[in-house]
Amino acid sequence: MKNWIIVAVSAALIVASWVTGWDGLMLAAALVAGWRIAVSAFQALRIGVVSIDLLVVVAAVGALFIDNYWESAAVTFLFALGKALEKATLSRTRRALADLVESAPETATVLRDGSPVTVEIWELTPGDIVLVRNGEQVPVDGRVVSGHGGVDEASITGESIPAEKAADSEVFAGTWLRSGLLRVEAVGIGADSTLARIIHRVEDAQDDKARTQTFLEKFSRFYTPGVMVAALAVGLLTRDVALALTLLVIACPGALVISIPVSIVAGIGRSARDGVLIKGGEYLETAARVDTVVVDKTGTLTTGRPELTDVLVLDTRFSADEVLQLAARAETASEHPLAEAIIRGAQQRGLPVAVVDQARPVVGRGIIARVDGHDITVGAADLLTTDPRAPQLEQLNREGKTAMYVGVDGQPVGVVAVADTIRADAPGAITALHGRGIRVVMATGDAEPVARAVAESLGVDEVHAQLLPEDKLDLVASLQAQGRVVAMVGDGVNDTPALARADIGVAMGAAGSPAAIETADIALMADRLPRLVHALHLARRTVRTMRVNITIALLTVAVLLAGVLFGGVTMSLGMLVHEASVLVVIGIAMLLLRPTRAHTAPGTASTVSASGATSVYPASRTVTTPGASR
């Protein structure tokens, strides 16, 4: 606030001087605006630092010596004004993160002996049960022990659609309970919470110097004293003091030095708000150059949960429903995920599935169960006594599904097929990646037909199936050898070597994983592929902004230099243009702070949950689970 008062007084004095024609007022204006600058310059000088403030002071005092009161006042006023504006706008730029820091909860309602007590966060210990009421903030990372409600997790994941929470759900500190009531067992408190980790990570990322930034900082350390020497030399050579002083003013490297940090702060801050944590300036630059993305299949492109896709009748004495029901009842004795898919499929069709008492699983083949006095088999043809010769089964397997014969007393009566489902947000994400000229490569440990089927329906460019973890590393390396910049999306468990080798390692669904937050080059808090597209888009925008800013800064100095050398540019004009260039640079960086719609293809709105589309009869976009041996 004080800054603005000084600026205002100085401006008033300048105007008064114009009106009255009295030079003394100009001098006063210069003193008012310049006093602070001089103090700062002196403080720096005392510890041996030649600062920009010193340049301005020398220029202003020099102007006084040649009786140029107007120039002196203008230079100090403009510099002070510029500083005040810079501080204001830089705070705005840092605001994205500052809001996050301030939104961190400070108190909680803990249940002590069943009674609610309000305490400070640091008084809690893991295991405490806290009460979160409607409209309150969740104070800790934890597990819901009872209650239910909708939680707005925007501060962590960037998603504004409330997430439903019930017993055993995970909740995060800093999120808001929009409806309902929750009792939460505290797991991560204060600095151990995901929110704190995100804040630290983002701050470290903002501070992390992009290569270009380090270069600029080194450059400016020699630049400022160099300019003073050059100005001195010019002054001595040309005996034109005004010229020398003007050179001093325009050579402030302000815009150049600030162009990159401010862009990085804005870019990383914005993406953090969107639930994307980027590790630093250098990673931003690399992410902007990514032209290939390697993704796993199960869990990333597919849900990892098999669903029933087809029911075929081979013996017309049975209806499709009867075939399904028999299969489902037989499967009640199995714990295989394929069994669950069949049972769910039957229940969804309204068929009662009563549990069977006698059943015998056959390893690698299927299951035999006793249902209503008959032997029912679900599985490979080996379990039947009659050779089925059903071409439909082969067809289903070719489609990448897992097809099983249903037999009654050894006779084939039908076929049921299950498959993994494609995540609803996957097609849109891949289309969006293609739209940016990015190649999508699938790398999976699953079988070839399955992988191909998924790849075809999604439009994946390259498929590599049946890969071991070492093979994934080799794949990344070979892509890089082709000159590609590779981003790899992994789960961090068996992908670690490949993730480390990739130019950018991406972790999805990082919200619950402290290790992922700390180490991934890009951590997507929400478990959604379209976020990756958003992250890459943001990286490109930020790098573009940095380039634009550097160009503006350099152009300004060049134009001013030319102007001074060829005449026409005075100290005050030089300072005006210089300060304007700094503010323009900051302003352009602030454009990065604008919220953007997540960049996915139209039709994949952000309301979709992870489970994706399921269809029972007959599915067109489903694929099998890995090597489903029955």
Added chain:
Amino acid sequence: MTTTTTTLRSEEFSCPSCVNKIETKLRALDGVSDAEVKFSSGRILVDHDPEVAPIRSLVDAVAAVGYTTRPSAY
């Protein structure tokens, strides 16, 4: 002599040359073993002995070179 790291936060870092000023000033204090200014995130990380150089003295030192700061829990 116990060394602890304190984080000071400021919203006033607008010119990268202030980094050097603040770091030099703090390092010159008795009881401060190291000081690092994180320009972009607006933080100063100070390694110091709280007995010899309490937090208040750190804040005052930075104020003397022209910047208001406040200590932060994170």
